Amino acid sequence: MSTLVPASTPSKGNPLVRFLNMNTSGHTSGRNLPLWRQLLLQIVCILILCSVMFPIMYIVTLSFSSKTTRPSSLELFPKEISLVAYQQVLDHPTGNPVTFTELLRNSITLSVGVGLVALLIAVTAAYAFSRFNFKMREVLMVLVFIPLLMPAIGLATPLYLLLNNFRIVDCGKDITAFMPLFACDEGVRGKLIFNLRDSLLGVGIAITAGALPFAIWNLKGYLDTIPKELEEAAAIDGADANQTFWKIILPLAAPQLAVTFFLGFIGHWQEFVTSWLFLSQPKDYTLAMTLYNMTGQYASSIPWNRFAAMAVIVALPVAFVYIALQKQIVGGLTTGGVKG
Amino acid sequence: MASVVFENVHKKFGDLTIIRSLDIEVQDKEFLVLVGPSGCGKTTALRLLAGLEEITGGEIKIGDRLVNDVAPKDRDIAMVFQSYALYPHLSVYDNMAFGLKLRKTPKEEIKRRVSEAADILGIQELLQRKPRQLSGGQRQRVAVGRAIVREPKVFLFDEPLSNLDAKLRVQMRAEISKLHQRLQTTFIYVTHDQTEAMTMATRIAVINKGDLQQLDTPQNLYDHPNNLFVAGFIGSPAMNFFPGKITKDGSKFFVDTQDFKVQIPSGATGPYKDMDGKNVVFGIRPENIHDPEFAPNNISGEKVSAKVDVTELMGNETLLYLVSGKNTFVGRVDPRSQLRVGNQAQFVFDMGKFHIFDAETELSIH
Amino acid sequence: MELAKKQTRKAKIQRNMLPYYYLVPAFLIMGVITFYPLIYQVIISFTNFETQHLLLGLKSPELEFVGLKNYIDIFTGALPVENFNFFRVLEFNFWWAISNVFFHVPAGVLIAVILNTEGLWGKRIYRALYILPVVVPPIVVATVWRNIFDEQYGAMNQFLTAITTFFGQTDVVRIRWLTEFKPPIPGFLPGAPLTLAYYSMMIANFWLGWPFMAVVATGALQSIPKDLYEAASIDGATGSQQFWNITVPLIRPAMIPAAVYGFTISFNLFAFVFFMTGGGPARSTEILVTFAYNLVRNLRWFGVAAAFAVIIFFIALVVLLITNRITRATQNISEA
Known part of the structure; x- marks a missing residue:
């Protein structure tokens, strides 16, 4: 029975590729689809297509509009292609004193930085869990799994409190205090120069705390699929464990390292929980935070065409990464999903 | 170039005993095949020798050196895996050179050895390809090549042909035999396919349920199997077995299966002299059962009446599936035989080539 | 010999x-x-940690260990927060997750x-x-759907207006999708009112969710x-019989x-809920994670928030x- 349903086994090809390329198998035999059925199904498919395209067309149309007033009637196809909204977003994204370049830089720093660091640290641990049998294995694996049960906010709260203690304070009289190691003399309030909590570095640390266990599990799942014989062959060829890791396992895992990195990138690009909680200075804001600022109660003064342009800008890198790597990423997502 | 010794080797996985006690001496330059049904422990024995599994007890020696605790890389062996285990990210050249590079062999030397091995195997033009661009047979060659370049003392093969199609398997069989002659090194080869064992080995070790059943040359195994298992395992179609009793009538000895009775030739009764009434298993190979019309004259034949149930005409021979009472058996007869399904005939058993096994111990009585 | 040994x-x-x-690098850093x-x-979940303790943390002289008070307050609804009832949020959270899957998969x-x-x-x-x-x-x-559901300028009301105009109505449709508190179907989910905002979120998340299921289903199909x-067709099974007797059982394992x-x-769809409704109106679409977020970010009750996070865990x-049980049970079915 299980051989009939290879969808649950990742090795049998990528679901998205099959989703896109399927043109052979189907329900009925080789006979043609009756015309009335063809037309009926076409109507259904077009209705679905309309519902899928509706918000996309709406926001794209809005973003190409030059009207700064709010939309008074529904427009799903651009009447004009005006880049005013994009230009304004790039020039002056928010009411805060922060440039678009800074926002972009912050978003990229966080998403790329956390992705790389987590990967680097996770890969050796994933290797150990995947390939060695040792006494503490089960215990340590459960330990790695525990944080995955905690939603992001559950990790962000204690980190907020802990990272908040790391400050650099100008105590005056040319004395700089590095808290919590050195504090200013008692009674001196000093001037706060740097608070780890209120910095991109602090946010990065907090996101990494949650990203690491995920990266370890994801990579371990992949390393498990590398045949054991390859390592045995390497052992007989004369490789010690380190050489096997660097020369055999790591090169073989490279595609999955990339996938894990990009999955991380997609997630951290949209990261909001931690950054919105930690950061108070507009110069540190990310694109996701800015997008949030452009809706709802804070956004009464923001023209919707500018909001729409920002939405498109935030969506584009993710969409781009998805489309460029759709094979691997959706494959990874579904196998991850299948594995639970 | 070295001998290999298994001495009282045993292996357990938890409570599960895989190998009870294995004693094998492999001579230098020998082609030894470990054969047995799947799960019999033959692959485990090979992996113990390679150092991929830790030995539970006993001793393994390569040459004069005790290797129980030696890491695989220091045992001076090379292994060809069932799945080939080629490194997918390396070219054929780098696959073959990998072990040498790790051992810091000079570049020129590596080049020379790889090129030499590629010549032997006829894979020169594949050296720059990646494993996924190769066919099954080509991968097989590369896997062998990777072993050759190392110039090891012992070659280990773990069912290397089982992933190939039938035709290629026959071809590779011959090539591996040729390779053995050319390299003059000790080969230890694991397979579940007795044909492979028979065609390639200088000696065969038959293993079942973690025990060595018999270790001998292919011909001796075929002609003089030690026990029922070896008799049934070696040869295709398998030897026919008939449970029965030894009976004595004056100075004549018979095997009585209740459905038929055959006389043991008077020259061969020696071992059965004191066994009147003993429960035995009578065994005879299909090629020693003849169509009465085409039975050779110079044999001491015994007639057994049987009915033809199924016929398989192979062209160069004919297989007859026969029924005699509650016994079914196979005869491999002359292709000119006219016997067809439903025919009854007096088949001739060549009593110069029979086997008798103790029904209890399953050991051969001879 | 001894040496060798x-x-x-x-x-x-x-x-x-x-x-x-x-394992050292990962565990050192994760530690x-x-x-x-x-x-x-876990430790601060037993304290009254608030903003004034931020600087000194556990060393603050006024920080008190209050035992299980935070937990009890959460469960009994004794927190001085408007419209908060833990069990209602929990019920809604489960309902939200289940009702989504209920539509996305089919x-x-x-x-x-x-x-x-x-x-x-x-x-x-x-x-x-x-x-x-x-x-x-x-x-x-x-965010896009939030704007689509805007009462005054949103595309949804404009779309509905276009339809009603077509049928001769002159009124402009003004449905308060995200702010109307009165549930359209009272008593649909006992204990937790399902406001229009819930239905709006369902629509938006449906748009987001079904394509993934379609990708998985296509692979299985x-x-x-x-x-x-x-x-089956030789045996005389009709199209729908084939669907229920072949397609459904065979794609179920996937x-x-x-x-x-x-x-x-x-269940933990924080960003979506937070961006779309922020848990409103009157916390009717609050899920556990968004409430936890409010506790930290807006109310700054770190002790209570910690206790809440432990509960969520x-x-x-x-x-x-x-x-896991469900997945394993179905795996066994598929392998049997």
Whole structure:
């Protein structure tokens, strides 16, 4: 029975590729689809297509509009292609004193930085869990799994409190205090120069705390699929464990390292929980935070065409990464999903 | 170039005993095949020798050196895996050179050895390809090549042909035999396919349920199997077995299966002299059962009446599936035989080539 | 000989130690930034940690250990927060996750089956466009839909207005999608009022969710051998009989894990809910994670928030154990 349903086994090809390329198998035999059925199904498919395209067309149309007033009637196809909204977003994204370049830089720093660091640290641990049998294995694996049960906010709260203690304070009289190691003399309030909590570095640390266990599990799942014989062959060829890791396992895992990195990138690009909680200075804001600022109660003064342009800008890198790597990423997502 | 010794080797996985006690001496330059049904422990024995599994007890020696605790890389062996285990990210050249590079062999030397091995195997033009661009047979060659370049003392093969199609398997069989002659090194080869064992080995070790059943040359195994298992395992179609009793009538000895009775030739009764009434298993190979019309004259034949149930005409021979009472058996007869399904005939058993096994111990009585 | 033995023993110990070397970097860092904070969180969940303790932390002289007070306050609703009832939020949270999966999976399967019809024109184009929602980041989806559901300028009301105008009505449709508190179907879910905002979120998340299920279902559909359908049609099975007797049982092993995955994702769908409704109106669409976020970010009751996070952790644990059971049980079915 299980051989009939290879969808649950990742090795049998990528679901998205099959989703896109399927043109052979189907329900009925080789006979043609009756015309009335063809037309009926076409109507259904077009209705679905309309519902899928509706918000996309709406926001794209809005973003190409030059009207700064709010939309008074529904427009799903651009009447004009005006880049005013994009230009304004790039020039002056928010009411805060922060440039678009800074926002972009912050978003990229966080998403790329956390992705790389987590990967680097996770890969050796994933290797150990995947390939060695040792006494503490089960215990340590459960330990790695525990944080995955905690939603992001559950990790962000204690980190907020802990990272908040790391400050650099100008105590005056040319004395700089590095808290919590050195504090200013008692009674001196000093001037706060740097608070780890209120910095991109602090946010990065907090996101990494949650990203690491995920990266370890994801990579371990992949390393498990590398045949054991390859390592045995390497052992007989004369490789010690380190050489096997660097020369055999790591090169073989490279595609999955990339996938894990990009999955991380997609997630951290949209990261909001931690950054919105930690950061108070507009110069540190990310694109996701800015997008949030452009809706709802804070956004009464923001023209919707500018909001729409920002939405498109935030969506584009993710969409781009998805489309460029759709094979691997959706494959990874579904196998991850299948594995639970 | 070295001998290999298994001495009282045993292996357990938890409570599960895989190998009870294995004693094998492999001579230098020998082609030894470990054969047995799947799960019999033959692959485990090979992996113990390679150092991929830790030995539970006993001793393994390569040459004069005790290797129980030696890491695989220091045992001076090379292994060809069932799945080939080629490194997918390396070219054929780098696959073959990998072990040498790790051992810091000079570049020129590596080049020379790889090129030499590629010549032997006829894979020169594949050296720059990646494993996924190769066919099954080509991968097989590369896997062998990777072993050759190392110039090891012992070659280990773990069912290397089982992933190939039938035709290629026959071809590779011959090539591996040729390779053995050319390299003059000790080969230890694991397979579940007795044909492979028979065609390639200088000696065969038959293993079942973690025990060595018999270790001998292919011909001796075929002609003089030690026990029922070896008799049934070696040869295709398998030897026919008939449970029965030894009976004595004056100075004549018979095997009585209740459905038929055959006389043991008077020259061969020696071992059965004191066994009147003993429960035995009578065994005879299909090629020693003849169509009465085409039975050779110079044999001491015994007639057994049987009915033809199924016929398989192979062209160069004919297989007859026969029924005699509650016994079914196979005869491999002359292709000119006219016997067809439903025919009854007096088949001739060549009593110069029979086997008798103790029904209890399953050991051969001879 | 003795020396050799010693050396092999040394080598053995080294071999046994090796995995731990590989684990050191990850565990060192996770120890500091993951495990220690989690333990710290448990500790402060028993305190009255608030903003004034931020500077000195556990060393603050006024910080009090209040025992289980935070937990009790959360469960009894004694927190001085308007419209907060823990069990209502919990019920809504489960309902939200289940009702999402309830719509996403069948829709995904149905659309996958339609797109699997042999001879359907434009199959490839449909497939390429139908996965667009998977590609758009959920925060963008949520903000866009939030604007679509805007009472005054939103596309949804404009769309409905266009329809009613077509039928001769002159009134402008002004449905308060995200702010109306009165539930359209009173008593639909006992104990937790389902406001229009819930239905709006369902629509938006449906848009976001079904394409993923369709991708999974397509994979499963295509691994069903065609000859099964041929055999069934020879046996005289109609189209719908084939669907229920072949398609459904054979894609179930793939769809159940996908449904479980969808459930877990929906259950903790923070950014989407927070961006779209912020939990409103009157906390009617609040899920556990958004409430936890409010506790930290807006109310700054760190002690209470820590206790809440610990509770969420155990709820997630229970959910995991249940879903694992379901997945494993269905795996056994598929292998039997």
